[in-house]
Amino acid sequence: MNWEVVIGLEIHAQLSTQSKLFSGAPIGFGAEPNTQTALVDLGMPGALPVFNKEALRMAVMFGHAVNAEIGMTSVFARKNYFYPDLPKGYQTSQMDHPIVGKGYLDVTLDDGTTSRVGITRAHLEEDAGKSLHEDFQGMTGIDLNRSSTPLLEIVSEPDIRSAKEAVAYVKMIHSIVTYLGICDGNMAEGSMRCDVNISLRPKGQQEYGTRTEIKNVNSFRFIEKAIYTEIERQADILEDGGRITQETRLYDPEKNETRSMRSKEDANDYRYFPCPDLLPVVLTQEYVDQIKTTLPELPSQKAARFQSEHSLSEYDAAVLSSSREMADYFESANDIVKDAKLTANWVMGELSKLLNQAQLEIAHSPVNAKAFGELLQRIKDNTINGKTAKDVFQLMWEGEGSADDIIEAKGLKQVTDTGAIEAMIQTILDANSAQVEQYRAAEPDKQKKMIGFFVGQVMKASQGKANPGIVNPILAKMLKG
């Protein structure tokens, strides 16, 4: 049968606040266990939560960025369950009145098509601590440093119809939260975690099938693989006439399979009710509007501007705007070069290649945007050609100095003197008289292919310094005889 996959995503983004959602304790990755905790994070008797207004501001920013209704009155609720790393016996979250209501995102896929994914809601909640199962002689260690760290849980509508679309959506959320500066987006450290809800239905059917939820998938690649794996598993069951059990599953990247964690019957009754220790959060229109004015240019807006202002293709614009750092790098370099196509090609080509090889983020590139722009400028003004520029860039990467220093020191400046070039060509034509004869006897479209040999000889003789823009017309003329 022809199945249609239906996917909805819940993304937990850890907000980059200085302190916790309900206490003044600092937030930092990798600190000694239980050193970043206040009384309320430890669930001490009589300790009370105080809401961090910075988390509120960040949540409202996100709401604006996804075209969402802002909850003018949002209410914290307690989600009650017992777990050793949940010190109060409840998680403070939002249930009926989230801070961010309905919104949407337009997601662009690799093939250039765009689809709209609805956002059901986004709410603030506190994270739990961590249970450590190793090194405790059969006991469990509890680290409450993460307890009460602020999370924004972003819930999508079941609007997604493929693994690729799911990944594109998560990447878009990732770029929005990092653009806004409200989340560091570090999936390896768990700053962004993703739960995937998947069901299948026969193509054309209206009702949704029974879904499963895959918990905590922590990279773009795993999201895609987990979805493919789960689609296959569900399709196998359905095609054998079986039924899908509604359950929570875990993705194992090593075995590339999902397996059952708990079924719906085992699910907790969380007994949500409004948290009596926290007042409802009531916003003024003025506050909400003011935050809107602080929003930076978002990825989709930036991509549109790159197309209109710099005449970049939709694809180039999307790639360059996918991260704020890359977009900033591109723009800074292009301010010097003033040739967007050239700059775009080099950022997406040579720079990205070296960054990938070195496994570096663009923010940590050894060649900064200004130095990079100065290099490209030397291509543009014909001081060096593109091939030489790659060598120069490699040397810059290795810390040999600026583009101009390297060109000067290595004598890489292009030869643009037409007299010198004519003399060089004449020498080559004399040394290769047989090839010249063949060339002159050939059909014009064959000649076009044969001219490459002579160009190569000229470049070799000039050690790459002859300007091809000057060589080509002179060579063509002299070959004609």
Added chain:
Amino acid sequence: MFQQNISSLAQQLRNKELSSVELTRAFLDRIAQIDGQLNSFITVSEHTALEQAAAADKILSEGKGSSLTGIPIAHKDLFCTQDILTTSGSKMLHNFVPPYESTVTQRLAEAGTVMLGKTNMDEFAMGSSNENSFFGAVKNPWNLDKVPGGSSGGSAAAVAAGLVVAATGTDTGGSIRQPASFCGITGLKPTYGRVSRFGMIAYASSLDQAGPMAKSAEDCAHIMQSIAGFDEKDSTSSENKTDNYLNSLNTPLTGLKIGLPKEYFGEGLDADVAKVIMDAVAEFEKLGATVKEISLPNLQLSIPSYYVIAPSEASSNLSRFDGVRFGHRCDDAKDLLDMYTRTRAEGFGAEVQKRIMVGTYALSEGYYDAYYLKAQRIRRLIKQDFVAALDEVDVIMGPVAPTTAFGLGSKTNDPVAMYLEDIYTLSANLAGIPAMSVPAGFADNMPVGLHIMGNYFAEAKLLNVAHQFQQHTDWHLQSPAMIKGAQE
């Protein structure tokens, strides 16, 4: 010495007729001598008390300090006190020594009070008789066969027996006022949010409120001066400016409009108690007040509403007592579930377990709307009743409890009768308004408290009304025979 009020003691301390160390020593001796009969203390912190007294004497000798400097008091054992055992009357916390201080005790310590110890209470403040304490029942100083009321029964008994000058209590459904009434002392439950809840071990967070328990309205005003006011550590504490609670005590009551809710005088109210209340109201008329009958039509619904909301919140608040980080943990747990279930079965007493189960049930899926949400709707109706009534009158008066203190053990097997004890007090917590119990006479040789309720943040008005009554009556000056025998 043991029956003097704060102003008088403060004056003697300031005039060096008495040192705080002498005063503290005397009270500690008296606790040692008498409390064996009452069981009003869980912890007597003699060492700390004498240190604080010496510090207070030093401050006083420099001519500094407040009217509370050097005054010996005690705290209900649910206020966290740094480095001093804090049990909330439970086996669950029989070994819990907090590394932090509640705002109420902090503020009173900063005012210079001397803490003699921590008073007994119903476990986690759940009870109306103080029979639910892991540390044993408290006896009523007026009659050792009777209960002192609850849940702040230890504080009430200690004040009535002259073991402390004043004490703190907390009131979730009447836990300051009912024991104050049963023990013949003055107690104030402030407006919800007037006093910080930080460091108070929570029973029902939307209802809990701390307040003073003392021998007179004036003494309560002294305590309020110190504890009232916004606290950034409690998001539900009010930023409203506090009044000066001492300045308006002597305002005459001419023209005061008193409302008597007819629902407070119906079936179930003991006739002798009713007579005491009506005599007290007549006293106010002599002072120039006018009286009118009013109605609080949803009063009867306060019991079902309270007994859904309070246990619901409690079921969640008490989840943190899981044996993982502090307090009681069962021995030899086989696994996590075994640790949870045995820790909680062993650590919590019967009443607490009952309320956790009631609350868990009321919040569970499929029952939430029928119980919790409906109870919240009733709560709004009750609040509206008070708002409407207090539009017409300045204060509302009635009995605090339907009877005087009942016999120890007489209601322990009848939970409904026990819950009905709170019929007159619960509604002030549900509405969040301030309310007092003021000694107004005796019925069958046991004290009767007059209930005075007022508008939001009208604590100064309530204290003024009570103080004027106490200027013209001497009910609050009566002391139990066990005191007289031991006195001076």
